[in-house]
Amino acid sequence: MTRPKRLERWPALVLGLPILALLIGPIVALLTALPWTTLATSLTAPAFLDAAGVSLATSSTSLALVVGLGTPLAWWLAAGDGPLRRGLAFLVEWPVVLPPAVLGVGLLQCFGRTTPLGGPLDALGLSPAFTAGAVIIAQTIVATPLYVTIATVAFRKLDPELLLVAQSLGHRPAQCFWRVAVPLSRRALAAGATLAWARALGEFGATLVFAGNLRGRTQTLPLAVYERLESDLDIAIGMAAWMTLATGALLLGGRTLARGRPDGAPPR
Amino acid sequence: MRRAVHGPGPKPRRRGRCPIIGRSIAFFAAAGCQPTPSAEPPTLEILAAASLVDALPPLLDAFERIAPDWRLQTDTGGSHRLGHQLRAGRRADVFMPAHPAELADFREADGWSAPVWYAQNQLSIALSQAASIADLAALPQLERIVLGTPGAPIGVYTERFLRRGQAVYGEGWRRALERRVVSREGNVRRLRARILMGEADAAIVYRSDLIAGHAPALPVPEALSPPIHYAAIARRRPDHAGERWLAFLKSATAQRILQRHGFGAAP
DSSP states (O other), X not given: OXXXXXXXXXXXXXXXXXXXXXXXXXXXXXXXXXXXXXXXXXXXXXXXXXXXXXXXXXXXXXXXXXXXXXXXXXXXXXXXXXXXHHHHHHHHHHHXXXXXXXXXXXXXXXXXXXXXXXXXXXXXXXXXXXXXXXXHHHHHHHHHHXXXXXXXXXXXXXXXXXXXXXXXXXXXXXXXXXXXXXXXXXXXXXXXXXXXXXXXXXXXXXXXXXIOOOTTTTOOHHHHHHHHTTTOHHHHHHHHHHHHHHHHHHHHHHHHHHHSOOTTSOOO | OEEEEESSSSOXXXXXXXXXXXXXXXXXXXXXXXXXXXXXXXXXXXXXXXXXXTTHHHHHHXXXXXXXTOEEEEEEEOHHHHHHHHHTTOOOSEEEOSSGGGGTTOOXXXXXXXXXXXXXXXXXEEEOTTOOOSSGGGGGGSSOEEEEOTTSHHXXXXXXXXXXXXXXXXXXXXXXXXXXXXXXXXXXXXXXXXXXXXXXXEEEEEGGGSOTTTSOEEEOXXXXXXXXXXXXXXXXXXXXXXXXXXXXXTSHHHHHHHHHTTOBOOO
């Protein structure tokens, strides 16, 4: 019996070309809209620096929250496939498909001054609305699903025997997590964190609705691009191009990290 | 942003009184009521400032009674954004921004009519239920104040008001007030929404945005409010549809509707 010929797939690529062009079009347009000199000077525009500062501070805090709290959650989610875990995994992913503006309205309804939770918080002076805290909350919500989903998959791929061996050598459960599971999954966790960071940097809708828009306090880069569109087109396009490059670099980093063989995978 | 279609065929359902949700429902309601494409009725597309969002539906109703065969499409939002779209090539027949400066780029040589001045407005301070201040001097005592972005007409007028207020109440008043600003919004209706949701204590809006019987307000003295005049332009077409709308805006019917919504009479 002869081996079947390799399946021809190039017609499928031809059919996919229009959508590829559509995906790439805006990115190429953004990166080529301005001469590089203008792009370089836009880096020093005060509005850009303010927004970049807010974006960096909030998104790195969000990232710390996502990784710090999401890793244990993923570790627990990866332990089985029962109805409770599946239900919670569903809830974790839900924000991904929620329109960001809808999420913003939800956050206002949850933390707003006139709500059961927001009222007492406001009385204590802890109301998050219109603060950098609100930006961080919005970013954390949109970034967590990405990270937790990737981390859960990574933990599921771990060789269960390695964990058993660790236990039999006297490791307590927490040590198994810290000393075995996390180090063995570090590439996937780093990839997830990189993507989560990019997502947090790009958050727009929920931030605009929930955190408001104030330069130097809650105006992140995407909000600054949106506001500058109305006054200074060149700076808006400049900021947009830099954001395109930055998020592209993060995505590339995440993909490179994810492509390597997960260190904890059982050898073939 | 709101887009609605009026005209022959089943009429779109009027949106309810719910101020925030009603907007978005109107969009979906409009999608389901395209008239049958038998004899294509003349269409008039109107881009209007966010501050006109409540006055526009009754204006459209009244105009429909004069010109029942026409299909009227409206899109309301920040004047600056709408102007930007027009400059970028958006086809629309009528432009009704909240600041006449937005009209500067659309000249008669390019096929636009001369501006028609049809209404006036005034600045006002919308307050939340909880906020109680006696006068403007006390405005910086409130904790959360929201203003328009510098590019939006409401932001431009607000800046002028702040400059005049500074001359009266002192530089410290302005600095204290600006320290209380928690957000800048791209159009006046979003400022209004912050008050309606109870998230802000005060918003500098137009008198026409005040919510009758809902929230307290502080009038801005005439001496401090910059003059706010509304002008509209129309693209010249063979059927003079746009010019007819502009003439309608000056009619007694339209003026009555505008004044019922808090606008001042045409200058």
